[in-house]
Amino acid sequence: EPEVTQTPSHQVTQMGQEVILRCVPISNHLYFYWYRQILGQKVEFLVSFYNNEISEKSEIFDDQFSVERPDGSNFTLKIRSTKLEDSAMYFCASSETPGEEAYEQYFGPGTRLTVT
């Protein structure tokens, strides 16, 4: 069964450093998302991406964040200058083309980001 993959599974970085979290969505999916979950808190939407542009972003997704689909398979989340409060589990998700199936999002296993 096709699945969303994410690398790395765990990333440790120092405050102020740039990090790139990578995701490979399911191959025929066209909608891509990033969510995050701070330890002990609920999952929060960050951004959705379609047709090579951001469809919607949350208040969390400020100028320090960016997303990119650099090739036909990867979808990345970049944090330019990490803060302690960016420590969280980051989930990538993808969904298909328009239609009811488009609303079913498939999630990757997550990348745990630890900022020290």
Add this chain to the structure above:
Amino acid sequence: AQSVTQPDIHITVSEGASLELRCNYSYGATPYLFWYVQSPGQGLQLLLKYFSGDTLVQGIKGFEAEFKRSQSSFNLRKPSVHWSDAAEYFCAPMFSGGYNKLIFGAGTRLAVHP
């Protein structure tokens, strides 16, 4: 305002017992509704979904959920819980105009006693 509430933060049941996890939303129309499960150290797995039609939907792992428009609820149920069901369960509506954005509830952590 659009919101979702899972009133039970933590539930403990005995193996073989029935289970109901509550979810309520606040919205002027019917959103698309999802339940996800997160096992320890794992990602989010879709259990079931409701878009329209039959208000009782079946999902994976023997779970079902019932949509009640009058109560703005979408409660998750299982007739007989297995020890492997211990996990965190998230209700996640998708409100219209949200470009497929899921709004997750706070989650209910389920513990299963042998």
